[in-house]
Amino acid sequence: MDLIDRISRQFEDSAQTKLAAVEWMAAPIAQAVEMMTASLMNNGKILACGNGGSAADAQHFAAELLNRFEMERPPLAAVALTTDTSTLTSIANDYDFVQVFSKQVRALGQPGDVLLAISTSGNSPNVIDAIQAAHEREMHVVALTGKGGGRIGEMLSPTDVHLCVPADRTARIQEVHLLTLHCLCDGIDCLLLGVEE
Template identity: 50%
Template sequence: MNELIQISLAESKQAKDAFAAESAGKIIELAELIVDSFRNGGKLLIFGNGGSAADAQHVAAEFVNRFLINRAPLPAIALTTDTSIITAVGNDFSYEQIFVKQVQALGKPGDVAIGISTSGTSPNVVKALAVARELGLKTAALTGGLSIPAHGVVQYCDLLLNVPSPSTPRIQEAHLWIEHLLCEIVEREMFGKA
C-alpha cells in the first residue's frame, strides 16, 4: 500500500509538472478573461459530467462564496446543478442538449464559458461550447490526454488547458489544482492578497 501511495503521488505531481511546463501561461490568460468579464458585468458558466460536474459546482461555489478572502460574491454558475432543467431537457430533447439550452438561456457576449471534459470529447460539453462561441462568449476547456482529438472541444475554445497525462484520475487531480489557481488569481486581481 505504501508503494501505491508513492506511485500515485509521483504520477499526480508528474501530470501537474507536465501541464505547468506546457501551459502555465494559459491559466493566467483564462484568469484574465474571467476578471475582465466580472469587471464588465459578465458571468462565468461552468459545466461537465461526473467528476467534472462536481468540479464545476466546486468552482462556482468558490467564486460566489469565497476562496481565500472574504469579499463580494462573484457571478459564477454551474450548469450541472438544476436537476429539473437537466432532466426536462434530457427527456424532451437529449442529454447532449442539457448544457446547450442553459447556455442559450443564460449566456451573453462578455460572459465566459468553461467546459470540463477529461477526454475533451463529451458531446454535451462540445455542443455547449459551440453554442457559447456562436453567442459571443469567451470559451475555454479543461481536458486531458496525450493527444488532443480534433473533433472535440478544441474546435470551439479560445483557450484549451490540456493536462498531458494518460490517467483519468491524475488529469482530474490536475484540473482541481488548475481550478484553485484560477480562483486565487482572480481573487488577487480583483481584491488583493489574503
C-alpha cells in the same frame, strides 16, 4: 500487493504529472484568469459544465467564486450548469442529453460571458454542444481538457483558451484540473483585489 507502496506511487505519479503540466499550462491559465476577471468586472458571469467528476469540478469552481476562495471579497457571478436536476432531466427527457448544457447556455449566456467547459477526454458531446452554443452567444470559452484535447481542442476559436493537461490517465488529469481551478480562483481574486505577491 504492497498497498503502501502502491499508494506512494500514486502520490509520486500525481506530483510528477503536476510538475510536468506547469510549463505547458501556466501561461494559458494566466490568460484564462485575465479573460474571466475581465468578464466579471464588466458585469459578466461564468457558466461551468462537465460530466461526472467534471460536473463536480464545475460545481466546486462556481461555489468558490460565488462564495469565496481564500480571500474575503464580494461574491462573483458563477453558475454550474450541472446542478438543477429538474432542468437537466427535462431537457434530457424532452430533447436529448447532448443538449443539457447548451440549452442553458442559450438561455443564460450573454456576449462577453465565459463558459468553463470541462472534459477530461475533450470529446464529451454535451460539452461540445455547450461550446457551440457559447460561440453562438458570442461568449468566451475556457476549455479544461486532457488526452490531447480531443474534438474540443479542434473546435475552439482563436480567442478561446485551451487548458489541456499533458496526460492520458483520467485520474491524473482530474487532479491537475482541480489544481487548475484553484489557480483560476486565486488569480481572479488577486487581480480583483490588487494583490501583488
